[in-house]
Amino acid sequence: MATPLTATAADSVAAPAARHSEAASSTLPMDAVRQVIDACAQNDLACIEKFLQQDAIFACQQDLETGLSPLMAASQAGHLNLVQQLLELGAPWNAIDRQGKCAGNYATDNQHWDVVNLLVDWGTRAELILGELQRSQQRINGTAAVDLTQDSSTKPDYLQQSLHYNADGTALLDADEDAVMMEWERPIMRAHAQVLLGDIVPPRPRRVLNVGFGMGIIDTILQSDFQPTQHYIIEAHPDVYQKMIQDGWDKKQGVTICHGKWQDVLPQLAASKVEFDGIFFDTYAEHAMDMEDFHRQMTDILVKPGGIYSFFNGLAPDNLFFHGVACNVIKLQLDKLGFDTEFLTCQIQVQNINNDKVWQGIRRKYWHNRDVYYLPRVTWNQEFLGRKTKVMQGSSDQDDETMDMEGSEDHSPLKRQRRIE
Numbered sequence: 001m002a003t004p005l006t007a008t009a010a011d012s013v014a015a016p017a018a019r020h021s022e023a024a025s026s027t028l029p030m031d032a033v034r035q036v037i038d039a040c041a042q043n044d045l046a047c048i049e050k051f052l053q054q055d056a057i058f059a060c061q062q063d064l065e066t067g068l069s070p071l072m073a074a075s076q077a078g079h080l081n082l083v084q085q086l087l088e089l090g091a092p093w094n095a096i097d098r099q100g101k102c103a104g105n106y107a108t109d110n111q112h113w114d115v116v117n118l119l120v121d122w123g124t125r126a127e128l129i130l131g132e133l134q135r136s137q138q139r140i141n142g143t144a145a146v147d148l149t150q151d152s153s154t155k156p157d158y159l160q161q162s163l164h165y166n167a168d169g170t171a172l173l174d175a176d177e178d179a180v181m182m183e184w185e186r187p188i189m190r191a192h193a194q195v196l197l198g199d200i201v202p203p204r205p206r207r208v209l210n211v212g213f214g215m216g217i218i219d220t221i222l223q224s225d226f227q228p229t230q231h232y233i234i235e236a237h238p239d240v241y242q243k244m245i246q247d248g249w250d251k252k253q254g255v256t257i258c259h260g261k262w263q264d265v266l267p268q269l270a271a272s273k274v275e276f277d278g279i280f281f282d283t284y285a286e287h288a289m290d291m292e293d294f295h296r297q298m299t300d301i302l303v304k305p306g307g308i309y310s311f312f313n314g315l316a317p318d319n320l321f322f323h324g325v326a327c328n329v330i331k332l333q334l335d336k337l338g339f340d341t342e343f344l345t346c347q348i349q350v351q352n353i354n355n356d357k358v359w360q361g362i363r364r365k366y367w368h369n370r371d372v373y374y375l376p377r378v379t380w381n382q383e384f385l386g387r388k389t390k391v392m393q394g395s396s397d398q399d400d401e402t403m404d405m406e407g408s409e410d411h412s413p414l415k416r417q418r419r420i421e
């Protein structure tokens with residue numbers, strides 16, 4: 001299943017359940033909470049003020065039955081200033097109701113784009129701060145502020161688990177019957193292969209790196225459709241590696257298999273000065289912070305200026321709003337490293353994926369009714385490279401590490417969608 005729920009926004013999606021129980025243990029009377037929610041829907045500021053003066057925690061409550069919150073009600077009705085005030089009072093931007101909808105979903109459904117913008121920006125900032133907090137905590141005492149091993153998407157013992165295929169060979173499963181990779185992703189992998197190498201016309205070399213072999217779908221497509229000059233594959237799992245050898249991948253023209261974790265292999269590649277025109281990242285059971293680390297290290301081996309990077313975009317897959325925030329977060333992180341990121345829209349045949357047979361025997365469904373896949377295409381920002389060259393020549397006093405994130409154009413799925421509608 002590629003990077004499952006890797007985005008930090010996805011981590012936060014888990015939090016609202018806890019918020020529900022916080023609300024449950026609250027001593028605030030539920031009819032008062034409902035009055036605040038109604039007042040937020042009506043933008044009845046006097047009534048809201050009355051309750052908030054009693055206890056500011058009213059801003060953060062949810063109706064225990066429906067899960068509706070004051071922020072959701074205000075977002076649904078499009079009351080921009082009220083949404084801002086509630087957020088400033090601590091209303092959780094990522095709480096979800098009993099239908100799994102967050103304030104951003106309510107604003108999007110009702111086309112209140114100014115509210116959507118505000119919530120996207122707020123959520124993005126919150127996720128970036130949370131990520132920084134986790135990083136600094138990890139630097140200080142070796143563990144993250146939030147225990148990353150508790151994240152449902154990570155599996156610290158994944159590399160020790162035995163893998164197996166399902167009966168019809170359409171999915172590679174781990175020991176918990178979670179899908180590592182599935183056949184229905186083939187069209188997505190084809191689109192990624194096209195984005196990576198499709199614009200390179202020989203004799204220009206096609207040097208490609210794929211991180212995570214899985215079922216070898218993208219590697220098979222790269223071989224058959226693009227005949228890469230050099231084709232490196234990094235794969236950590238011993239069972240997958242064994243299958244690669246069994247299937248003769250080590251004997252294929254131009255293929256180099258690096259058996260190990262990318263965390264160990266990448267520094268070796270950088271040290272040996274290997275460079276790639278295309279890099280694809282699609283691992284499994286790793287955390288968002290791993291992906292961020294990968295992005296940082298990948299800058300050493302992606303050809304400048306023409307290299308293209310892409311990754312499987314399985315970020316926060318079960319909620320379009322969280323998905324949009326997660327894409328925004330990644331885009332800003334990549335901006336800072338000197339990249340431009342665009343998300344290309346690819347149509348997905350959901351009727352094929354929603355077929356019950358596809359998910360038979362698989363513990364956790366990881367694609368939900370969304371018929372658009374936002375394929376990331378990441379390229380070097382030419383201005384950034386120019387600045388970097390000047391710095392190296394000693395002719396600029398600009399600090400190339402601190403990029404201005406504000407001015408960059410936004411291509412996140414939510415904002416794209418907004419433009420289309």
Ligand SMILES: C[S@@+](CC[C@H](N)C(=O)[O-])C[C@H]1O[C@@H](n2cnc3c(N)ncnc32)[C@H](O)[C@@H]1O
Binds near residue numbers: 001213215216262
């Ligand atoms: C989703 S699959 C990749 C599917 C692949 N894109 C395809 O087309 O079939 C993820 C793969 O990444 C591998 N993997 C997980 N963590 C890794 C790591 N740290 N380094 C290298 N490979 C890793 C897994 O063993 C698995 O084979």
